[in-house]
Amino acid sequence: DSGVTQTPKHLITATGQRVTLRCSPRSGDLSVYWYQQSLDQGLQFLIQYYNGEERAKGNILERFSAQQFPDLHSELNLSSLELGDSALYFCASSPGGNTEAFFGQGTRLTVV
Amino acid sequence: AQKITQTQPGMFVQEKEAVTLDCTYDTSDQSYGLFWYKQPSSGEMIFLIYQGSYDEQNATEGRYSLNFQKARKSANLVISASQLGDSAMYFCAMREPSGSARQLTFGSGTQLTVLP
Numbered sequence: 001d002s003g004v005t006q007t008p009k010h011l012i013t014a015t016g017q018r019v020t021l022r023c024s025p026r027s028g029d030l031s032v033y034w035y036q037q038s039l040d041q042g043l044q045f046l047i048q049y050y051n052g053e054e055r056a057k058g059n060i061l062e063r064f065s066a067q068q069f070p071d072l073h074s075e076l077n078l079s080s081l082e083l084g085d086s087a088l089y090f091c092a093s094s095p096g097g098n099t100e101a102f103f104g105q106g107t108r109l110t111v112v
Numbered sequence: 113a114q115k116i117t118q119t120q121p122g123m124f125v126q127e128k129e130a131v132t133l134d135c136t137y138d139t140s141d142q143s144y145g146l147f148w149y150k151q152p153s154s155g156e157m158i159f160l161i162y163q164g165s166y167d168e169q170n171a172t173e174g175r176y177s178l179n180f181q182k183a184r185k186s187a188n189l190v191i192s193a194s195q196l197g198d199s200a201m202y203f204c205a206m207r208e209p210s211g212s213a214r215q216l217t218f219g220s221g222t223q224l225t226v227l228p
Binding site: 002031033035042043045048055056058088090092094096100101102103104105106108 | 147149155156157158159162203214215216217218220221
C-alpha cells in the first residue's frame, strides 16, 4: 500500500459527460501529480500541484482541470468526455524535492 | 527526441535467474533522478528503486539493483533471482529539475515474463 488513495477505482461514463476523480496523497506529502496512461500515448504527465498551487502543466487538455484543496487532497475534472479519454488515471504524491513519487492504484475510466 | 528509451518491449527469464532491463536517458541537466517502477497486471504503479545523478554508488533495494553508467546515460535495472511474481511491466523514469516542476518522464516500458 503506497498510502495514496484514489477513488473511484473504475468509472464508466458516456461521451459528452463530466467526471471527477479524487486523490488523497500520503500523509505529509505536499506535491500531487496527475498522470494519464493510455495504450497509444503511454504514461503522460498532466498536471502538478504543490501545497494548493498549480506548479506545472504537462499534456493536459483544456477540457481537463484540477485543483488541490487546503487538506491537500486533489481532484481531476474531465469534461466533454470523448472515447479517446478512456485511460488509467494515476495520482502520485511526494514530499517535494528530488524524491520518489508514490502512486495510487489508479482510476480506470471507460468512455462509451 | 525521446528522453527515456526502453528498447526491450518484452523479455523472458527463467525463474531464479537474473535479468537486466535496459534504460537509456537524455538530459542536459547535471542534477536529475532516475526511477524504476513495476506495474503488475492489476494496474498499480509500485516504486522499486531510485538513483540520483550525483550518487557515486549504484542503488540497491533487495533483489533490485540499478546499474548506473552516467557517461553512457544508462540506468539499467537488474533483478536477481527472478520470481514468478516479478512478471509485470517495468517502467524507467527520469525527473529533471526543470524550474520548480518535479514530474516524471516515463519510458514505454518492458513487459517481463518469468517462466517456471
